[in-house]
Amino acid sequence: MERTQAPPVQKLRIRFAKRGRLRFASHRDFQRAFERALRRAGVPVAYSQGFTPHPKVSYAGAAPMGAASEAEYLEIAVTEECDPPAVSAALDAALPPGLDIVDVVVADHGSLADRLQASEWSIELPDAPFEALAAAVEAFLAEPVVEVQRMTKNGVRTLDARSAVVRMAVDPAGPTIRLAVRHQSPTVRPDDVLTGLRRLGGLRDTAHVATRLAQGPLDETAGTVGDPFTPPR
């Protein structure tokens, strides 16, 4: 029998991190873990109506599998007013270590997804020579278009990795590439940029770990990524 679900009274926005070995969790893996954590933490999440009610959770711009992140976002609807710091602590305790809640706020009126315009990434390449990386970054930024190919479920896809890159530089520590990437369609992932860098710089395919450091509104002139929890002025 179909049951009536309690209506939502509040929306909460959550920033969370995907760290260490849990960077290998896919978005679907995370969704299942998060929905279980909501129940374990006793968060009064709202459910959709119907025969198979689903918890009301909106996910925005998930990092690709294999990438770590300090700045993933989602929004949940709850059926009772909640205290954000308490939700944050309870959810964090209910999630496995490595999936960590960073911040919870009550949603304001603007759309969260609309504010996630760009990402700040770091790509650590412990086995790559700094000079060669620096040269590759310079060559990449000098190109108007850098076409790369990526394997998808539907075969090989070609996309331009250059147009999304707002800013990119190499830090000799690591060495690590820091870059700001505009969210556009098709999505340009750090791996796509790396593919372009490797080709242009003649770099070997060495191990790397990409980490999303921030996600939010893009300041086009400064090339910086802001905080999506701050309403635009």
Place this chain on the structure above:
Amino acid sequence: MPVESLFPRLEPLLPSVQKPIQYVGGELNATVKEWDEPGVPMVRWALMYPDAYEVGLPNQGVQILYEVLNEQPGVLAERTYAVWPDLEKLMRQHGIGQFTVDAHRPVAAFDLLGISFATELGYTNMLTALDLAGIPLDAADRTDEHPVVIAGGHAAFNPEPISDFLDAAVLGDGEEIVLAITEVVREWKAEGKPGGRDGLLERLAASGGVYVPKFYDVTYLSDGRIQRVAPNRAGVPWRVHKHTVMDLDKWPYPRKPLVPLAETVHERFSVEIFRGCTRGCRFCQAGMITRPVRERSISTIGDMVQTGLEESGFEEVGLLSLSSADHSEIGDIATGLADRYDGSNVSLSLPSTRVDAFNITLANELSRNGRRSGLTFAPEGGTERMRKVINKMVTEEDLIRTVATAYSNGWRQVKLYFMCGLPTETDEDVVAIADLARKVIEIGREVSGRRDIRCTVSIGGFVPKPHTPFQWAAQGDHETVDARLAKLRNAIRSDRNYGKSIGLRYHDGRPSIIEGLLSRGDRRVGAVIRTVWEQGGRFDGWSEHFSYDRWVEATEKALAGTPVDLDWYTTREREYAEVLPWDHLDSGLDRDWLWEDWQDAIDEVEVDDCRWTPCFDCGVCPQLGTEIQVGPTGQKLLPLTVVSTGAPTRG
């Protein structure tokens, strides 16, 4: 000395393999202990389920032992699963050994490697794991430095085909015996490992509860049959007995179910509501080797469900057993749980295939919160005669009345389980399944007034198993099985009125032949398994990896020069006097009772359930000093005052 984690070397390989999350561990409720604890000689177990993580993680047996062992001070248990061929290849390239998912420690560094075999089709995966771990495949080649490799699970009731690769095997319930083995290992280590590896194995064997294959010699007759199985040293008993946990309320595990990040085959919290089954279905190895029936009480079940949901965050609860509707207080359990979780999104499931109206009452109760999609019943045989042979006491009237109740209660689909290739089976017994399905649809349309109801017929190939009355039976050859299934398919398809409402699911008969070889094989089959593995055999339980031809070729090669072959092991009927490879392993069942039951099967004579009728002397209770433990306790489940853990999230 601490052991280093293999993870730093594994991590760079993970982006290139399918579903890397399955190799990283870090599940909710997983335990990682220090390698050493001050002042205690540690005993360290690696527990393996020899299939992919997605199948192995939910396994109850491994989860129970993992928790039971880790609760003890001075004991460490970690889990390991079969790695897919893509990672296996990379691990070989980079010299990375078989690892545990908990702390990524090398399996080779543990004292014991316990492998749980729910099915024989995991044997080749065991060889991959041993080889990757750097543990010699042959138990005879291992030294004091290698883990003791112990098999458990239902397939371990005939471990002879893998006896070359095992140091030991354990029969029956694992909860108590793993702790006993742990203490033997601890003492042996504390004493400075007297007698080396064999010294330890002798201590284990002397208990009569651990089978050490190499302490037994098997001799053969010239025609290939076994002449004798006998201990080859002093202090080793002639027979090894199975273990039975008598009070399940004392062992309420898993308490803290493992909750994986990765998607697995069962996404629910499962509670075993009883162990054992005495319905006496003659094909059913599980029902024979887990006797007697031991119920968990309604209050323990209620507590386990509550804690399990809180600890896991699962939304579905499965009430497991071999025939869950048979619990003496199942009605109160179902109603009590349905009341407790009414208004929540928790769903309850009861895997039961009993063909009666009570089963539907239960299903109605448990589906209060959800949709009435499908119900499953298992008549197993197409004709009354066939059902008498297998002792499945269901008449056609029972079945029709039951499905009529189901359809009139709003259930839209009925699934029926049958077997093909049963002893004495004829074409008519199988084609009769089509008539039965037709009658099911006919009554379904009548009582529901709808034409969109469905019936799915699902057919499994019968494989004779050790420790059952059919252990002497000839397995049906795959040509006959496939021909009968083709006739059944044609009979269903050609029916204009009902054919479109009947679905048919079945597999070809060839994999069952290999399962039959491994189930009733003896020590000579070890060479076949090794050959298949050397030729690349992996994941034999997966149709996309299983190769019948590879098994047949390996059988011809490995058994060349012996009087036995694939047919000898599978389609040959055995005589009473023949020594069976597992006769020295005591499941408690009296061999003469099994033989009488086999004769009764041929004569189409049924036997009752000893829970409700007098004992029929199967032998288990007196042989093992056990007894039936069933309710009713008369207790009821009280409503929960606090449903969630009460986290202070509400403002």
